[in-house]
Amino acid sequence: MIASVWAGQTVGWLMPVEASKEAGQIDGLFRFMLIIATGIFLGVQGVLLYSAFVFKRAKDDMGDGPNMHGNLRLEILWTAIPTALVLYLSIYSFEVFQLMGASSPMGGGAHHEDSGLPIRFQATNPDPAAPPPLIIAVEAVQYAWIFSYPGSETQVSELHLPIGRPVRMDMKSNDVIHAFWVPEFRLKQDVIPGRTTQVSFTPTKAGKYQLRCAELCGAYHGGMVVDVIVEDKKDVDAWLKSQASLGTSTRVAQLADPAAAYGATSGTTVLQSEQTRALVGHLRAQGQ
Amino acid sequence: MVETTQQRVEQRQPEPLGDWRRYFSFCVDHKVIGIQYLVTTFFFYLLGGALAMVIRAELMTPGAELDRSLYNGVFTIHATIMIFLWIIPTLAGFGNFLVPLMIGARDMAFPRLNALSFWMIPPGGLLLLSSFFVQSGAAGAGWTSYPPLSTQQVQVGDLLVTNFGQVIWIASVVFLGTSSILAALNFIVTIVAMRTEGMELFRMPLFCWATLTASCITLLGTPVLAGAVILLAFDLLLGTVFFNPTGGGDPVVYQHMFWFYSHPAVYIMVLPAMGIISEVLPVFSRKPIFGYKAIAISSMGIAVLGFLVWAHHMFTSGTPDWLRMFFMVTSFLIAVPTGIKVFSWLGTIWGGKLELSSAMLFAMGFVSMFVVGGLSGIMLASVPVDIHVHDTYFVVAHLHYVLFGGSVFAIYAGLYYWFPKMTGRLLNETWGKIHFALTFIGFNLCFLPMHQLGLQGMPRRVAEYAEQFQSLNVLVSIGGFLLGISTLPFLFNAIYSWLWGPKAPANPWRALTLEWTTASPPPVENFEYLPVVTAGPYEYGTVGSSPEGNTPTAISQPKS
Numbered sequence: 132m133i134a135s136v137w138a139g140q141t142v143g144w145l146m147p148v149e150a151s152k153e154a155g156q157i158d159g160l161f162r163f164m165l166i167i168a169t170g171i172f173l174g175v176q177g178v179l180l181y182s183a184f185v186f187k188r189a190k191d192d193m194g195d196g197p198n199m200h201g202n203l204r205l206e207i208l209w210t211a212i213p214t215a216l217v218l219y220l221s222i223y224s225f226e227v228f229q230l231m232g233a234s235s236p237m238g239g240g241a242h243h244e245d246s247g248l249p250i251r252f253q254a255t256n257p258d259p260a261a262p263p264p265l266i267i268a269v270e271a272v273q274y275a276w277i278f279s280y281p282g283s284e285t286q287v288s289e290l291h292l293p294i295g296r297p298v299r300m301d302m303k304s305n306d307v308i309h310a311f312w313v314p315e316f317r318l319k320q321d322v323i324p325g326r327t328t329q330v331s332f333t334p335t336k337a338g339k340y341q342l343r344c345a346e347l348c349g350a351y352h353g354g355m356v357v358d359v360i361v362e363d364k365k366d367v368d369a370w371l372k373s374q375a376s377l378g379t380s381t382r383v384a385q386l387a388d389p390a391a392a393y394g395a396t397s398g399t400t401v402l403q404s405e406q407t408r409a410l411v412g413h414l415r416a417q418g419q
Numbered sequence: 420m421v422e423t424t425q426q427r428v429e430q431r432q433p434e435p436l437g438d439w440r441r442y443f444s445f446c447v448d449h450k451v452i453g454i455q456y457l458v459t460t461f462f463f464y465l466l467g468g469a470l471a472m473v474i475r476a477e478l479m480t481p482g483a484e485l486d487r488s489l490y491n492g493v494f495t496i497h498a499t500i501m502i503f504l505w506i507i508p509t510l511a512g513f514g515n516f517l518v519p520l521m522i523g524a525r526d527m528a529f530p531r532l533n534a535l536s537f538w539m540i541p542p543g544g545l546l547l548l549s550s551f552f553v554q555s556g557a558a559g560a561g562w563t564s565y566p567p568l569s570t571q572q573v574q575v576g577d578l579l580v581t582n583f584g585q586v587i588w589i590a591s592v593v594f595l596g597t598s599s600i601l602a603a604l605n606f607i608v609t610i611v612a613m614r615t616e617g618m619e620l621f622r623m624p625l626f627c628w629a630t631l632t633a634s635c636i637t638l639l640g641t642p643v644l645a646g647a648v649i650l651l652a653f654d655l656l657l658g659t660v661f662f663n664p665t666g667g668g669d670p671v672v673y674q675h676m677f678w679f680y681s682h683p684a685v686y687i688m689v690l691p692a693m694g695i696i697s698e699v700l701p702v703f704s705r706k707p708i709f710g711y712k713a714i715a716i717s718s719m720g721i722a723v724l725g726f727l728v729w730a731h732h733m734f735t736s737g738t739p740d741w742l743r744m745f746f747m748v749t750s751f752l753i754a755v756p757t758g759i760k761v762f763s764w765l766g767t768i769w770g771g772k773l774e775l776s777s778a779m780l781f782a783m784g785f786v787s788m789f790v791v792g793g794l795s796g797i798m799l800a801s802v803p804v805d806i807h808v809h810d811t812y813f814v815v816a817h818l819h820y821v822l823f824g825g826s827v828f829a830i831y832a833g834l835y836y837w838f839p840k841m842t843g844r845l846l847n848e849t850w851g852k853i854h855f856a857l858t859f860i861g862f863n864l865c866f867l868p869m870h871q872l873g874l875q876g877m878p879r880r881v882a883e884y885a886e887q888f889q890s891l892n893v894l895v896s897i898g899g900f901l902l903g904i905s906t907l908p909f910l911f912n913a914i915y916s917w918l919w920g921p922k923a924p925a926n927p928w929r930a931l932t933l934e935w936t937t938a939s940p941p942p943v944e945n946f947e948y949l950p951v952v953t954a955g956p957y958e959y960g961t962v963g964s965s966p967e968g969n970t971p972t973a974i975s976q977p978k979s
């Protein structure tokens with residue numbers, strides 16, 4: 132028991148820092164599950180090890196153990212306890228999920244084209260004083276992320292987010308399935324061609340993190356990583372301004388180019404789909 | 420009746436089982452087919468393991484040394500081999516060898532179909548491996564082969580060409596899937612229709628229960644997988660748009676179809692493994708299995724629930740909230756029948772007289788490791804936690820604890836336990852224990868740190884990763900290499916003992932199930948007279964047991 136609680140308390144070293152409002156809730160749930168899991172793990176291993184030593188057959192003992200086929204009470208007990216436990220975990224997980232902005236399963240669910248997770252963000256946001264979410268359009272292509280901020284024509288390849296303001300990513304893919312994942316935010320959402328998926332969160336901790344593609348998207352999938360910088364709003368605004376003054380070609384040059392990073396001879400080596408070629412071609416044309 | 424039985428023996432009298440050439444022929448004896456399965460799939464296991472070594476060598480450093488397309492091909496083919504050419508067919512091999520013996524039958528219901536289902540495996544496997552040699556390279560979209568990635572053209576030089584590696588992958592999966600459907604059909608008919616007198620359903624050994632349930636899952640699930648990959652082939656080769664959004668298709672539909680089979684497939688792999696454990700533990704604990712009916716019924720519970728959990732692989736795939744909640748609850752619930760089994764095994768061991776043979780050590784190792792996989796599975800069932808760890812090394816750790824800890828440990832337990840019955844020779848126990856120790860240490864060193872890697876932020880299926888993950892990755896790789904080395908004592912032991920090991924008696928473990936009532940190895944058609952069963956399969960500790968052991972509860976006597 133003590134060991135399980137200890138495992139739950141020391142979970143910090145297992146996870147990266149919590150940098151979003153949602154991260155704390157998810158870690159709380161994970162910690163609780165880890166406490167239960169450690170208890171069960173130690174119980175099972177304890178019985179196995181104890182049996183291996185204590186019930187070990189003596190060399191010349193050819194007899195049998197007791198002819199015991201079962202114990203109804205015990206069997207009911209070890210069916211009932213896990214059932215109650217998993218039902219409790221379901222409710223707990225559901226609550227955390229709702230706090231993350233999910234709609235109630237009784238509320239009719241999300242539309243087909245929606246990701247589900249953040250769709251009712253405004254409806255479930257209980258705090259009317261909270262600022263409206265900053266909506267950033269995300270375009271995922273093999274093997275780059277391209278962001279568009281509201282009120283700006285500028286497309287950028289790096290994410291700067293203001294501390295404490297809810298953010299919503301409206302994500303599209305032009306080629307294959309990608310997945311938006313910043314481990315410090317604990318959130319992940321696939322970016323699926325043919326639909327717009329969304330993910331919402333509130334960054335709470337200043338710092339530099341990395342946005343990784345989590346869904347296998349081709350040869351250079353591992354290189355589809357960009358920086359996410361969480362900072363004060365004024366710094367974000369200043370950065371946006373500085374980006375707008377840069378030419379598109381400069382910004383496009385900042386796009387992660389795995390081919391260059393891995394010594395490939397030509398940038399086109401890693402661009403596999405026609406759509407990706409067209410998109411990047413369009414960006415380059417803008418810059419000329 | 421007796422006369423009829425003897426006549427059949429004379430009519431079919433094939434060559435003696437010991438003739439090695441029979442193992443390379445279209446032999447219809449279920450025992451030969453069982454061994455053909457086991458040996459062939461072990462060969463593929465070694466190949467799949469070699470590919471795993473390549474992956475772990477690549478991941479020793481944060482940068483990528485291998486060509487990235489080749490790396491993707493290597494992990495895709497590693498996974499495909501391990502699932503479709505090792506775990507699923509090797510468990511079918513056990514089923515083939517054991518089911519007729521355990522239920523007191525002379526053979527499987529359809530012996531020729533049985534041989535056919537084995538003979539689809541080697542060409543299916545060679546076909547899969549051939550994809551490394553085509554111009555487009557092997558399939559590299561992961562064993563899940565999600566479109567549109569899997570239907571994308573690949574670049575060869577300056578040209579975009581059709582991904583023939585993927586086409587070959589699809590063809591081999593359909594081929595191997597057909598083989599497993601045929602085998603499943605055969606198991607179901609054999610178990611339902613060919614049990615000997617007195618072998619009621621609830622007197623069947625639990626391995627038969629597990630095989631029956633897993634076969635039902637195969638029969639229901641595999642055609643859906645075949646449907647999914649055949650539609651994928653249409654998209655790839657004929658330009659249809661089933662999964663292509665630019666033409667009105669939907670890539671997520673493929674995921675639904677794929678996981679409708681592939682989650683239950685976990686139970687196709689784990690249930691027979693659980694069956695093996697339920698055979699080994701009572702024998703080496705000298706106690707009846709604790710909660711026989713609970714274990715049998717929980718297998719069915721797992722099979723039914725197993726078809727209601729597939730979308731937990733798709734919590735981040737744009738699945739609506741209400742659907743995620745439904746699949747979260749069903750995924751949690753599957754922990755209940757699984758828990759019943761684990762607790763029943765502990766109940767079996769508790770208070771027994773344990774003989775820590777190699778088979779028993781692997782069986783106890785199975786329980787120990789499967790619990791870890793089960794517990795991380797519960798975490799993955801929870802939507803908020805899964806959203807963070809989905810597609811990371813946490814999932815890789817979980818699936819290896821379930822499929823290596825939960826299937827391969829059981830396969831080894833089964834090999835040590837039934838080797839004397841299959842070959843008529845005893846394995847060397849000391850080498851067996853060395854094998855167990857190396858496997859157990861290598862396994863945990865390899866897969867335990869992966870949990871932390873995933874939680875910290877290392878995605879799966881990448882050749883390059885952030886430098887902060889290197890030390891853990893080196894540890895994982897060392898564990899992986901150790902795991903590779905751990906197969907050597909087994910290989911040596913199996914080959915040496917098969918040729919020169921001490922001769923095994925009919926029942927070296929003093930076990931009570933029917934296969935031990937016949938000679939080792941069993942004669943053609945298994946039993947001189949079909950046995951009549953008068954009691955359950957695990958009646959250890961009954962009054963009247965002889966000091967040397969027990970009287971088999973199945974009494975061999977002529978049918979009258």
